[in-house]
Amino acid sequence: MDKTKPFTFRLFLFIIAIFIFIMIITTVRTPRTYRSIPPPRGALDTCPFQISNKSITPLENTKHFLVSAYMDQRVKGFDIRIISIFRRDSIQTLYCLFCCAGQLSNTTPVTVLVHEDHFGFPFSATDVMCQIPPNCEATHVTLLKQPDGVEVSNQTWLPIKNKKTSREEEKTFQFDFTVCISTLFGEYNNVLQFAQTLEIYRLLGVGRVVIYNNSAGPELNRLLKTYSEEGLVEMVEWPIHKHLNPSHGWLFSKHGGDLQYYGQLVTLNDCIYRSMDRSRYVLLNDIDEIIMPYQHDNLKSMMDMLQQQHPDAAMFHIESHVFPYKFFTKGKDTPLPQWRGVPGFNILERIYREDPDKNIFHPRKMIIQPRLVEQTSVHDVLKMFGQKYKVPMDVCRMIHCPTVPQNERLFSQYEDTRLWDFKDKLIQRVNEMLRRGGLLSSDRES
Template identity: 85%
Template sequence: MHLRLFLLLIAVFILIITERTPRIYRLITQIHGSTNTCPFQISNQSITPLENTKHFLVSAYMDQRVRGYDIRIISIFRRDLIQTLYCLFCCHLSNTTPATVSVHSDHFGFPFSATDVMCQIPPNCEATHVTLLTQPDGVEVSNQRWLPLKNKKTSREEEKTFQFDFTVCISTLYGEYNNVLQFAQTLEMYRLLGVGRVVIYNNSAGPELNRLLKTYSEEGLVEMVEWPIHKHLNPSHGWLFSKHGGDLQYYGQLVTLNDCIYRSMVRSRYVLLNDIDEIIMPYQHDNLKSMMDMLQQQHPDVGSMFHIESHVFPYKFFTKGKDTPLPRWRGVPGFNILERIVREDPDKKIFHPLIKKYFTPSAEQTSVHYVLKMFGQKYKVPMDICRLVHCPTVPQNERLLSQHKDTRLLDFKDKVIDE
């Protein structure tokens, strides 16, 4: 009886000191084996400063498509301060593996750039979290912030079915963006076309748009990712450093697009990278799935990457007549995309961007209008099959090109308008 009481007191004492003393906890786990969860600070933020550097971590994903690596950490690095780094995993607190830093080639001259950090998981390590160190050992790991490791493989991966057929990734919202009417119409268009999830990185939206996004989030169509980049850097309102200044292009647009690809990779068959004023519109099919089924059947050697050409429906052409539903929405901030029925031909004499549609396993790194690194082949979809309908929110630098009446958006009018 006395022996049992003595052992119980010892157990209680060990429990108390291990809860209060991270260093003792670490020593015990090294002696008696690791735990299944990370014992220290877990980051639940979308932007995590990296200790002792000028860099920031965004998210960590399993990615074994590049030989010799297991994980990819989406990051924001200051390009002139790249240093040697090491990956540390929760299952082996005393072991590190060297990291490979890959700064994206498109940074438009800004000091900070979208960056991938690639690492290999140590043998016999069932990793759940990862962090980066500036030296391989001698670091007080209890001060580090740990990222959850996403997209982990399952034992039944070969039987995996996708949760969504299509996911749309929206570039960062900033500047109290409040174009509610266009935003709502576009989301409903996506839904009608077969999109199951829209991922939005929100830095700053207007009050009415925030309420709208909350409603769509509760329904499950929208996934909101808070993106407080202004708390860490001086984000630029433009795309070119020499013209707009700042630390990072367009509030980290390239970082969020790359993160969204990996966030959606294991749950969505296709990932579309759009701005909110853009809709990938099939012209021979009622929805994206039937169009993609046809394209995959006709081009089985492609299988992965499809490019859609962008066409502007200019701001200067409106049709405010009796057949348009604008009076129903008076007082709602924004404009009505159903009034855009004039399409402008792209100017072939200048660079004309394409918008990407990814079959997710093919993309490794992306810029805004083209892919930086990919696996497999790509195919440019003919314009009579699909176009990107671009309805800019402000007047563009209008060019004297030919215009054509295009009422494709009106084919969805009755379903978009709530009778």
């Protein structure tokens, strides 16, 4: 009996030791999940930690850049589309992490869609697609290079836009028409043409013009500020030159650089999603181009007709016509004297239209329904959920007034004074905006 007591005591100690060991193991080790992030314990631990307020956000430890994140559930299996700029030869596996009403989510895998139109440049417009985890009321998103073990407090988060879900709300729009001007660069300062173009669009029914500004001249910056304060222009600062070597041209083999035309394709796609829930139609064109109806007084009546005739159309292709450097005779009614000294030229003097050569490729510009477009290039839509329709030139054509001389084929030029139909109201509105911008003195108006 005396020998059993030490054995029993040792067995008891052994059992106690095993129990303590199990408790330590279960306390220290936690089950592996998609992320090794402790649950939030208070206000300081809730997400998001750092929110980007910039139009271009570098993705840490990569050669890529993020522009903006949008809710987009039109493609099966995806909820979020992040408009991005990726280096095409450095694409790696990525994961989306969401902030769900202040709480971190599990990560979800990313699908990277490089746009097919990159014109040979190393960097391209890119869509990053991912799914929101179940039971997550996502407000912000960030990208990770691995699914767990990341210190997320160092991540930069993008707010998720276009979160409207009500079908009834989607039927109402703040604007009928938005014009997307891809990029202003090179200290662009053609103030007079800029003001005339914006006022023509206002007369045609455009309610909003989105401009991605990389570099504008001093006088134009003053005018842009005036238009922004008034509400017609939505300015997006676009400092792409601080991140990449942007090209001044569209073709890499000819112009070199990292990215086509200061990121023109990126900004056009971002503008479409920026306008998705706010505008019925979006016009994609440059600042020296005016999409002009020829059978209607405004864009709304023209598009009502075209949409009724072509209900399945998502994109309306508009033929471009150059109005080159050939001026009409300057008479006493010419408004040039009152605009003398304002940088730029007067588009009312462009009254000779050059019809395009049908024997060669002739690029067009577009009016789109943004909710039916997924990806766009400059002259054509890359992915859409509808059909395209080429609008006859007698219904609508684009008035292209380039700032530099084009190859003028005089045998194909015709007088076209369509802009003069808006002259009286146009001159009044331009004078008002130039005056408000401090660019038109009283002695110039006399």
